[in-house]
Structures are given as structure tokens and as C-alpha cells.
Amino acid sequence: MAYWGSNVMLKNGILKAGLIGANIQNSRLPAALKIMCDEAGLDLDFELIDTSLVHAFDFYSEVHNRIDSKWTGVTITHPYKLDAALFLKAIKNGEMALEVADLDASNTLVFDSTITGYNTDYSGFLGAWKKSMGDKLPGKVCVAGAGGVAAAIVPALIKLGAKKIVVWDLDVEKSSRIAGHYSGIVDVVLIHKSEAEILSADGLVNATALGMEAYPGSAFDSQFIGSQSWAFDAVYTPTNTQFLQCANAAGLNTISGFELFCNMAVRSFKAYTGIDPDFENSIEKLQELKPA
Template identity: 35%
Template sequence: MTKPCPATARYLTGLIGRDIQASLSPRLHESEGDAQGLRLVYRLFDLAVEGMDAGDLPRLLDALQLAGFAGVNVTHPYKQAIIACLDELSPQAQQIGSVNTVVFSGSRRIGYNTDIYGFAENLRSGLPSASRFDRVVQMGAGGAGAATAHALMELGVGQLTLFDPMIERAEELSAALNAIHGAGRAIVGQDLAAAVGAADGIVNATPLGMEGYPGSAIPRALLRPALWVTDIVYFPLETQLLREARDAGCTTLNGSGMTVYQAVRAFEHFTGKKADPARMAESFRVAEEA
């Protein structure tokens, strides 16, 4: 009598966002699934392509949960809007008010944030150990900006200056950071030129530079060789900001490492299996060069 073959674990996952057709997340997750003998499918749910917006998030999550999805990642511009659709938040997601990973557990929807880990690990591994973190300017105080700001606080930044077109959003994030990490460590910027002139490094946590969002958050004239500059955007890998910063002699760090490390944690939330960061980084490199 022939023995039945062992069942292969199957996982349906994906990414909800806007203008995300260039995302490499499907390759990262599916390649890691293949390496571990899992049948993992990762789909893009681009609300711009589907003619949907934030108001459609509840019914989209309903449909995915009914279809048996293990979970989904969430990216710009829905990392905060998605929270109203969830039943529970991890302590870290609750603390920063931003979710980039949703896990369907029975009838419940649990929100996590793996961006903090992803950003911090990218800085630790990608910037020289001599890089200074006394004063940092961050552009953007939205969902991604909340994660990068908390990561910067945990990395020991002395003073973080926040800029955002919605000043009230920067004020709210600054207040939250100071309440958790110590009074006066985060401030809302008033003069970009002065802040950059006094800074050791710059973080772009806005979508500027991403496909569909051309431009740079920092004027070229403000860049100088003593700065380190990092961008959370990874498609394209070299944004206008990073290209101009490199030309100005700055130390630069692209968003690929953050993408890989946050995907490592998201994969683990979806599957319950440990992911291999080096293998996922190689999958990213191969996909980016394809």
C-alpha cells in the first residue's frame, strides 16, 4: 500500500498599498517559502489599480479573511488607516500607531509593526560604526515615519527633528516620542536649512522618490559630505535623494535592507517559521537585478 505524501503547508499572503506594482515583496516571500518547502503565494493588492481607496479596506480585509489568507503586509498610505479595521494590536504597533503586517488568526485580525526592526537592523548593518547619531533630521511623520522615529530613539539619537507637510502630524509624533523616550529628544522642525546644517544624518520617511512620487524631500543645495543619508524607499533602489547625496559626497544607505529585515519578521508572523535574513537579502539582490 502506497503511503500518502505529507501535506505541504500552504499560505496565502500579500501586500495592500497604492502604486506598488514595482514591489519586490512577492519575490522575497515566495522565494523564502520555496526554500523552506512551503507553498506560499504573495499577491499585490494595489488599490490604485483596483480603483479603490481607504474606504474599501474593511471589505477587502473581509474578502481576504474569507479566502483563507494567513495575513497581509500594508504599505503607504494605509499603515494608519488599517488600524480601524483590526481587532488587536501588538504592543509595539499600539505604541507607535502604525501597522505594516496584519495576521488573520481565526476570526480575529491582529496588527503588527515590523518596520521598526527592519529600519534599525538596516542602519546597524549598513552604516559605518563611526556614524554619528547626535542630531538627525527626519522627513515624514506618517505611518512609516512613526516606525523609523521610534527606531532612531532606540538607537540613541540625541535629538530628532521632524518635518512633515501636516505639522499637526509631526507635533503628535514628537509628543509621543518624548513621552516614551525622554522629554526634548524629538522636536518639530521650523527651518529645514538650519536643521540640516546642524545634523549628522538625514532619514527620508516620505514616499518622495518612489515610483509614482517623483522628487526629493531635501534640496540638493543642503547636502554636504559630512552627512549620512538613508531612504526607506526601495523602488527605485537609488532615489533622487540618494543619487544627489552620493554626488555631494554623503554616506548613503538605500531602503533594501529595511525591506529585507521587515519582510523577515513579517514572514515569521505569517508562517510561524524562522526566516533566513541572508537568503532573503540574496533573493532581493537577484530580483532587483532581474
């Protein structure tokens, strides 16, 4: 089987990669990639780089070290997706993949003669939306959080035809940056003034870490959930977050972070290897990894 690119490890039939992020010990990504590697006849050598366990972590140095070690690439999660895009701008041979060239965040870096950044959260959300919602338009959407996940979800919502998007974050500079990037359709609101926007929204998106096992809670007060038609939570460990529990109880159509994860994982595998797996078959096999 021929593999894309000139990466030494892939030429030897090994996908050597890792995941960089905080509190990632329960990530299903290594298992997901293993399933697809087995199917493709590749060996997987994967490392979790949990920065919550590292003193004075330096993202740039870490990525450079992995490039020097001939890795195939790295996947990036909270809170380094914005850093990954900045890293590409800081090096001479870095670039974002064409379909996400305008995005300010990357969750996958592939190491070859050119270091290419992908955002499989973006394409993954599009896939998850189409599967769950079909051709339904997002309408007006409230997005809690303006970090790396939001930098992928917001443009995906725009591509899907969102009427208006309202974003907020504890770091107002982050939400203002997203709004500036998509002026005319994205507005910023302060958290304590978000109630009216939430109540008039068609959809709610949690793009914060709230709901993760390490960060319990919800970005949306349950008393404001019910007038909307749909909700999405980027968190997938656990799958049934407090936010989605409230949304389901209120009768909203919900999309879980695990649905995004499965779509993201398949697209990340393709980015790493150039192998285009049987998409539906891969998604079905990944269901066994669904957290409680």
C-alpha cells in the same frame, strides 16, 4: 514541518497573503516571499491590491474581506500603515505585537484567532542600520515625512540612541502627533523653516513617497546636502533615488530603502509563518531582486 498558529491555509502548506498600497506594481515583496516559501517548502498565493487602480477603496472592508477569505494576512504599505494600526484598535480581537505595542503604524497584519499587527519596518530599519553603520549613533536626525514609515523609523532611531529628531510633513497634524508621542526628543518644524535644521543635522531620512517612480523628486534640496554624515531613503523602487544620488555625491554614508526592504521581508515572512529562516542566507538570496 509544523507551522505557527491555526490559520487554515498555513496548515495546508500555503501562505496566502497580499500587499495593500498605492502604485505597488513594481513591488519586490511577492518575489521575496516566494524565495523564502520555496526554501521552507511552502506554496505562495499572493495578490497585489493596488489601490491606485481601485475606485473609492475602503481599507477596513478590504481587510475584513481577506479575513473572511481565510488569508494568512496582509502586508500594508503607503499610504495605509496608520490605518492598519487604527483597524486593530477598532476590532475586539486586534492587538499590536509586543515589541511594537507603542507604535502608531503597522505594515503586517496576521490573521488568526487574534489579528496581530507587526511593524517590520521598525525591526527592518534596526537591522539595516546595524549592517551599514554598526554601533554608530545617529546623532541629530531630520526626517521628511510623518506618515506610516516615519512612525516606524522615528522610534527605531530613538532606540539606536538618536540625540534629537526633527520631523516635518505637509500635514502638520501628523508631525505633531509623532512629536507628542516622543516629547523631549522629537521636534516639529514647518517645511519652509527646515533649512537650518537640515544643515545642522548628522543624518537625513526621507520618509515620504518622493523618489518613487510614481512620485519623482527629492524631499531634500541638493544644496543643503553635504554637511551631514549619513542619509537613508525609505524608497526602494528605484534604489538609487535622486536623494541618495545627491547624498552619495556629497560623500555621505547612505542606507538604501532596499536594505530596509530585505530586512523587512525576512521579518514579515517570520510573522506570517512562525518559521525563522536563516537570516543572512535569506538576505543574500534577496539581493537578486534589487531594482536598478
